[in-house]
Amino acid sequence: MNATIYSLSAIVAVAAVTFLLGYVGSRKANTTPDFLVARRAIPATRNAAAISGEYLSAASFLGVAGLVLKDGVDALWYPVGFTAGYLALLLFVAAPLRRSGAYTLPDFAEARLGSVNVRHFSTFFVVCIGVLYLVPQLQSAGLTLTTITGLPAWFGGLVVTAIVVVNVLGGGMRAITLVQAFQYWGKLFAIAAPTFVLFVVFLASPSRGTQPISDDGAVRFPHAETVTVAEQVVKVRVDEPLTLTVRGQVDGRTADGPVFWGRGVYELTPGTTMEFAAGSPVPVVEGSPTTNYDWTRPQTGGVSELVRTYSLIFATFLGTMGLPHVLVRFYTNPDGKAARRTALHVLYLLGLFYIFPTVLGVLARLFLPQLLVNGKTDAAVLMLPETMVPNLGGQILGAIVAAGAFAAFLSTSSGLVVSVAGVVSTDIMPGKVRDFRWATVFTGLVAIGLALLLPRSDASLTVAMSFALAASTFCPLLVLGIWWRGLTWVGAVCGLVVGGGLVIGAQVVSVVSSYTGRWAPAFITQPALITVPLAFMTMIVVSKATRRRAPADVSQIMLRLHAPDPLGFIRDRDVARFGTPEEKARLTDDKHRGAGRTR
Amino acid sequence: MSRHDAGKPEPPAREAWLGEQARKPRRRRVVLADSTKSRGKALRTIIELEEQTSVGEKLVRDLIKQQLKSAFGLAFAVLIGMCLLPITFYLAPQVGDLEVLGIPVPWLVLGVAPFPILYGVGWVFRRQAERHERDFVNMVDR
Numbered sequence: 007m008n009a010t011i012y013s014l015s016a017i018v019a020v021a022a023v024t025f026l027l028g029y030v031g032s033r034k035a036n037t038t039p040d041f042l043v044a045r046r047a048i049p050a051t052r053n054a055a056a057i058s059g060e061y062l063s064a065a066s067f068l069g070v071a072g073l074v075l076k077d078g079v080d081a082l083w084y085p086v087g088f089t090a091g092y093l094a095l096l097l098f099v100a101a102p103l104r105r106s107g108a109y110t111l112p113d114f115a116e117a118r119l120g121s122v123n124v125r126h127f128s129t130f131f132v133v134c135i136g137v138l139y140l141v142p143q144l145q146s147a148g149l150t151l152t153t154i155t156g157l158p159a160w161f162g163g164l165v166v167t168a169i170v171v172v173n174v175l176g177g178g179m180r181a182i183t184l185v186q187a188f189q190y191w192g193k194l195f196a197i198a199a200p201t202f203v204l205f206v207v208f209l210a211s212p213s214r215g216t217q218p219i220s221d222d223g224a225v226r227f228p229h230a231e232t233v234t235v236a237e238q239v240v241k242v243r244v245d246e247p248l249t250l251t252v253r254g255q256v257d258g259r260t261a262d263g264p265v266f267w268g269r270g271v272y273e274l275t276p277g278t279t280m281e282f283a284a285g286s287p288v289p290v291v292e293g294s295p296t297t298n299y300d301w302t303r304p305q306t307g308g309v310s311e312l313v314r315t316y317s318l319i320f321a322t323f324l325g326t327m328g329l330p331h332v333l334v335r336f337y338t339n340p341d342g343k344a345a346r347r348t349a350l351h352v353l354y355l356l357g358l359f360y361i362f363p364t365v366l367g368v369l370a371r372l373f374l375p376q377l378l379v380n381g382k383t384d385a386a387v388l389m390l391p392e393t394m395v396p397n398l399g400g401q402i403l404g405a406i407v408a409a410g411a412f413a414a415f416l417s418t419s420s421g422l423v424v425s426v427a428g429v430v431s432t433d434i435m436p437g438k439v440r441d442f443r444w445a446t447v448f449t450g451l452v453a454i455g456l457a458l459l460l461p462r463s464d465a466s467l468t469v470a471m472s473f474a475l476a477a478s479t480f481c482p483l484l485v486l487g488i489w490w491r492g493l494t495w496v497g498a499v500c501g502l503v504v505g506g507g508l509v510i511g512a513q514v515v516s517v518v519s520s521y522t523g524r525w526a527p528a529f530i531t532q533p534a535l536i537t538v539p540l541a542f543m544t545m546i547v548v549s550k551a552t553r554r555r556a557p558a559d560v561s562q563i564m565l566r567l568h569a570p571d572p573l574g575f576i577r578d579r580d581v582a583r584f585g586t587p588e589e590k591a592r593l594t595d596d597k598h599r600g601a602g603r604t605r
Numbered sequence: 606m607s608r609h610d611a612g613k614p615e616p617p618a619r620e621a622w623l624g625e626q627a628r629k630p631r632r633r634r635v636v637l638a639d640s641t642k643s644r645g646k647a648l649r650t651i652i653e654l655e656e657q658t659s660v661g662e663k664l665v666r667d668l669i670k671q672q673l674k675s676a677f678g679l680a681f682a683v684l685i686g687m688c689l690l691p692i693t694f695y696l697a698p699q700v701g702d703l704e705v706l707g708i709p710v711p712w713l714v715l716g717v718a719p720f721p722i723l724y725g726v727g728w729v730f731r732r733q734a735e736r737h738e739r740d741f742v743n744m745v746d747r
Contacts (some may be wrong), residue, residue, distance in 0.1 A: 078684065079711045090722060091728050096731070097680050097727075100677055302701065303709040304691070305691055319684075319691075346731050346735075350724070350728060351726045353720075354724050356720075357719075357724060361716070489676075561662060564665060564669060565661075570663070570742050571738075
């Protein structure tokens, strides 16, 4: 009970600080550029902390450790890919995108290709990616609150949505920058401190109630354990026969009492309770290694595992640059050079963070094997402190972790809501501050609706799908648009439709397959390996076929994208569209003076 | 309908963003009195850049090519490095038995090593890109 109170107060504290910082930041936010790009005056280090704060979502804070617990060394491709994506962003996109002066992704597409059509298609995919990314955040918020307090799952998602929407309504981009910069350091502390403490606890008594990780056989329960299957049907694989007590439904038949499970796969209905004796082998959710031997070794899943790994590398490496809530932060930099510095700084901040979830995932394998049975591995980080240190210290650590997790949902969701609302308000509505506020409410409602409707899956897996979508749509658009003069709007639209359509189709098929026996092959559950090259090829081939549609002023645009900042070619499109008369006058003044800003 | 139309930036906005030279090359007046010798040259080159004379066009193309070479070179190196790992692990599973300080090598290779390497590559790129830009500015602004 005490633990619940500590955790709840920590969460309330995070929410309060978020509101406070949002309020401080929003006092001066009242023009459209304030809401969209925070007046483009955020220094690189704060921007980098804000980007990292926004990027380290539920998938990073809870999901990575959960996947390490379940899949072992192969799960480490997630943090590697999540970080490597920023390298690709730095190499290909950061500086030219900022110099384009665009204020949203669709705005960049229109500026570069001179067509309103491509703008509309981009808008559609920005909304798709944003919402697809919001859903696991809100669902994880539900999971966190359920794990801590036992409240129903919808409540957590609703709380996060409400806080985010209210905060964004107040001050848009300008308000959330400070909030997110604070939340990066908050999250780093919230994961680093427990990791250090728990690791020391582990080193002090490595064998307490656990088996050595090098053991060749199945994972075993250190103590007698009762496990309940939560919201969804779970399939578990048994590798070593065992006897246990089951109350509930197994494979559609009611069981009540001791049963014997031989090798094979068992389907457990929600509400089923299992009692395991100490030392009994752990049934593991289908698709994950059942023995510690396989768990510690990479690529034990055969060819399909190999395909999945390569697909994941492609999706994360190329997908980060297409995530709207990441890109929106690059427009807030003062110039192209600062954008590059920001991206580099982010690489360092992310590398610092991702060491910790890995360690926690390994510890969770030793202390929380019951999560392997009911598949709620995302809860590992939240449950580990109290399991390893069952006293006041553990409760306080648990509260810190809970607060960090909550900060993760809040910051990522804020960033997503701001970027989606920015796009919706400027492309579908006239783009005034009032429209931005309506778009915020609308985005929040759609996201929470979908989060309640769709079945919950591992946060990292769902997020990987949004990466695949971004990599198959905006990555080719940005890379070709920035580096190749030949891109036409027809080619861009065809590429967006082919890449995006295939990924969305694959997503639908894999959801259907997850309900009907997991028959989908690896290239459908993780499609980037095929869809990204296809999208690139479509854009190139169609652009070559429609060469006459290339914008006449392409050389001008290339100059603007690549000319070094001191030459003063940046023209901010948000100022041209939403700026005050004085700002517009300054813009035209610069134009007439031409080279007047060389210094 | 009208609401929808209002959402699109009007064509003049694009022209304002591009500068009017995009449509019609314009004569520029360079006043001798307010420019020293060096300044005059810089001005002229920048005007050449904006008006897309053959010289200006060549300069920009070269800059883009240089930046592209740095970016793609480093990106391919990283991508190939990453892509070699899974196939190595797959074809040579005995790598999984190696240990350094009691930690299996694959855990170190995937859990710790990539982060400093990625930062290092990013740092090299930033230096190269900024050097190319400095060279470009110096060439224009001499």
